Amino acid sequence: MKRNSRIYIFSFGLLVLASCSLTKYVPDGSYLLDEVNVISNQKEVKTGSLKSYVRQNPNSKWFSLIKIPLYTYNLSGRDTSKWINRMWRRLGDAPVIYDESLNLRSQQELKKALNNIGYMGASVKSEKKISKKKLKLTYIVSPGKPYIVRNLKLDIKDSKINAILKEDSAATKLSKGMMFDINVLDAERQRIVNLLANKGYYKFNKEYITFTADTVRNTYQVDLTMHLNLYQATPQDEPKEHCQYKINKVSFITEYDVLQSSALSSIEINDSIHYKGFPIYYKDKLYLRPKILADNNFIQPNHLYNERSVQNTYSSFGRLSALKYTNIRFFDIQRADSGLLNCYVLLTKSKHKSVAFELEGTNTAGDLGAAASVSFQHRNLFKGSESFMIKLRGAYEAISGLQNYYGNNDNYTEYGIESSINFPRFMFPFLSDEFTRNIRATTEFGLKYSFQLRPEYSRTIASTSWSYKWARQKQKVQHRFDLLDISYIYLPWISTRFKEDYLNSANSIFKYNYDNHLIVRSGYNYYFNSIGGVMQNNTTASNSYSVRINFESAGNVLYGISKLIKQQKTSNGDYSILNIAYAQYIKGDLDFAKNVEIDKRNSLAFHAAVGIAYPYGNSTVLPLEKRYFSGGANSVRGWAVRTLGPGSYKGVDNNIDFMNQSGDIKLDLSMEYRSKLFWKLQGAAFVDAGNIWTIRNYETQPGGSFRLNRFYKEIAMAYGLGLRLDFDYFVLRFDGGMKALNPAYSSGKDRYPFLNPNFGRDFTFHFAVGYPF
Structure with missing residues (x-):
């Protein structure tokens, strides 16, 4: 004290x-x-x-409490020739x-x-x-009393536009009885511009829409009139109705260089072909198949100009890895009273081939190691913007304390190869070209193989996958469907001593995860981000929220086939393929995160996640790679990764037990106060809660099963502070968490370390890349 x-x-x-x-x-x-x-x-x-x-x-104040930047500035002396004074002033705020x-x-x-x-x-x-x-x-x-719109009139001088607006009158933002809000009036102007831009009015803009407001004397009422004026190129011209433009011709130029002159005549082309009525100009050799160009274009000749089609074309070509930039230009070729537009889709080629080398350091429970990899990528393998990647990886780690105990293998080594190919379209048999063109999905096939050798065992892991990804609504909603994902785990050698110590015991989790097994799964992932974009950097200066839903199942088709053909079960009581047992389970996850801006420098972030996985049929235990773990940089940060739970389980003699500290149910709750400090540095104060549980009552995990009458007593809590270096394109995060409530104990000071903190016992440091949620 x-x-x-x-x-x-x-x-x-x-x-x-x-x-x-x-x-x-x-x-x-x-x-x-x-x-x-x-x-x-x-x-x-x-x-x-x-x-x-x-x-x-x-x-500004740090955490909305203390003006640390001003205090820092005031640490400087008045002599600005001294470097220390200049440093304090640069770090602080005047x-x-x-x-x-x-x-x-x-x-x-x-x-x-x-x-x-x-x-x-x-x-x-x-x-x-x-x-x-x-x-x-x-x-x-x-504020006083607000002005209300009493009467609303429309003065539309263009007959065609008047008819269009009448058809879309239900979407108007204006109504009698509304407050006289200038922001709403401007939003209505923009709505009309957007509507007409999709109806052929290429040159229409907001300046043609004006409002007249007449206030009624001695009242707070307004008579509002919206005027839509006729077209005039110059003030001296005779007003006339706005022109609806049609697309005359669409051409592709594949050798556009954004660093050179923007004039079409300066583009280097020496050959051309025609495909389905589209001229395609190129230099020397056409690097994309004509069908790819036509399928990703939504601007069609003899159709009215449509801004939505232009944006869809930009979005569609932007997905192609073979291209670096896309630029779409229109040229007016007025003919009599009709408007025609020639469209040019200008494409800039990306670098199609690249080689990358990576080096990384590893630290597994204090055992140091290193890994290296080399990868080759081709972004236009079959001239359809297919992205192909192949990667070779090797790793080595010095393991302490096991060499003389289990066998002759001194350390951990790993060799692996993985390859994938991504097609920028929905590839599936019997689907029409129109369907695959409109869904704008990507199809990915992957293969992976790795061999691991440890003092206790050797293991081979092989997998293959077939999946689809697509996005809608300005990329706010993203979908991923794993049609087929097959993983095979094979252990050709296990140390005799390791078998005696662990695998011959009653520990079903250990036994299952050191047997050869097969996982054949399918899954679906839904992701919504209120900001939009592929992945937004969840910093302090934005109000946003995201929802992620994931569902997967494994083994059901194989189990049905086994039942249908009346296959005999193995001595372990399960069905197998080529003497390899397959896993059967269902798993679902729900993740929600919200960021609330307090001011430009401070925000509150909330996170809640729940997951449940249930093994059944051919499995009584989930595969280790599908089980939940708690603790770590993205969970309850008072505990190291994979050291919390399940339930009130303490581990073996109160020591870490990675295999048994896993479960079938997970709950994570977090609240984090984020504050911009100075330069790229941000601070955070957080409170975390959560744990994992098992569905079944396993003998080797006493206290780990989920029970409604006690699970709330087994929710761990932690608190702490963090520093983040936010470089926009990536974030380095340093978090220090302290245990507040430890569910491994039912009472006493060990259960409530918040009241009796012990830095050596309760503190955990985390280093990670990216925000926790």
Whole structure:
């Protein structure tokens, strides 16, 4: 207690000392802008969205609590010729000095924002509270009564467009009784532009749409009229109806260089072919099959111009690994009163072949090692943008303590080869070209083989896969369907001593996972990200959420065949193929993550994940690679990876037991406060909870089974701090977790390490790449 008291007193002293120096570099007669608030005297108006209109904000706070960047700046001396002073100033933030002109501008911006959402009589005033050289600023917003649209009229001078808008009237954002919100009016303008862009109106823009608002005297009502004006190339021209454009011709130019002149005449081409009416121009040799170009193009001759087709074409060609850039251009060839467009799809070739080398260090429970790999990739194997990869890998690890115990093999070695080929289309027999063209999926086939040699055993793992991926809704939703995934695990040699110590015991988990076995599975994965994109970097400055659902099953078809042909079971009581038992199970996972922005530097992130897997039929135990583990950098961070659970299981004599510390059910809950510190450095404070459980009551995992009347008592808890180096394209993460509640104990100080912390016993350090969720 005395030691903890000293720490608290020392920390408090540092804070007091830092607070005394907050105004160190605030000039006399000036004030440090210490705090800014926006409040409204009407609860209907939320001030959260108004804060962005304030033009001067105070110094940032770490974790919304302490102005560490300002404290850091104030550590510097006044002599800027010294490097140490320059360093403190670069790392910190200079004090924000209150500026009256920015205060007045903020009031104007806040009032303008209120006017824009219908509060035309709004007023804003500021109040200042000064204490020594610090100033607290409060903006008091008085919105007043909002203006409401009483009547709504449409003045559409173009007859064709008028007919189109009438057909789509249900989608309008305007209605009688709505607030007179300028933002909604602008959104309606953009909606009409988007609608017409998909109906052939290539040159139409928002400037042709205007509004007239007449207020009714002594009321808060508005008569609103939307005007859609006729086309004029110049103010002197006679107004006329807007032209609907048709696509005249679509041409492909495959040798476009973005670094050269943009003029079509400067592109180097010396040959051409025609395919289904599409001219294709190239130099020397056409590197993509004509069918690939035609199938990925959605801009069709003799059809009205359609912006959606243009974007679909961009998206479709952007998926092709054989291409680096895609640029689509249109040229107007006006003929009489009709508008025609010639379209040119300009393609830039990527580098098709590459070789990569990788070196990595490994550390398995203190045993150090190294791995190396070399890979070759071809991004256009059959001239259809097929991506082919082959990779060779070797690894070595020095294992301590097992050499003289199990056999003659001194260390761990691994050799492996893997290969995959990815086709940028949905490949399956009997499907029409139209279906495969519209779904825009990718098909992947993979092969993998590795041989592992340890002091205890040697193992061979071989697998093959056939899967599909596709995305919709601006890549917010992504799907993956594993049609077939076959894994074969074969152990040609096992040490006699290892068999005696582990495999001849009653431990069914050990026995099963050191027998030869076969896994034939299928699965489906659904992923939704509210931001969109392939994978968004979940940093502090965004409001977003994601949902991931995964389901897989294995062995059901094989089990049905075994039953159908009345196959005899083996001596172990299971069915087999070529004397190899196959696994049978179902498994489902649900993962949810949400990021809530507090301000530009701080956010709260939440994560919840649950999974359950059930072995049945031909299996009583899940394969080890399909079982759940808890603890580690992405789970309950007070425990090292694979050291928590299942349930209240303590391990063997309270020591780590990797094989038995696995389960069939998993629960993970996390909350993390993230704060931008300085440069690329971010900080985090987190609380984690979770555990794993088994469905069946295994003798070698006492206390590990899931029971409704006690599982909530077996949820482990941890807390900690983390640092992250965010380089945008990758993140280095350092997390330190402390145990708070240990379910391995039913009572006493060992169960509640939060009340009796022991750094040597309860602390775990994690290094990882990427955010935990």
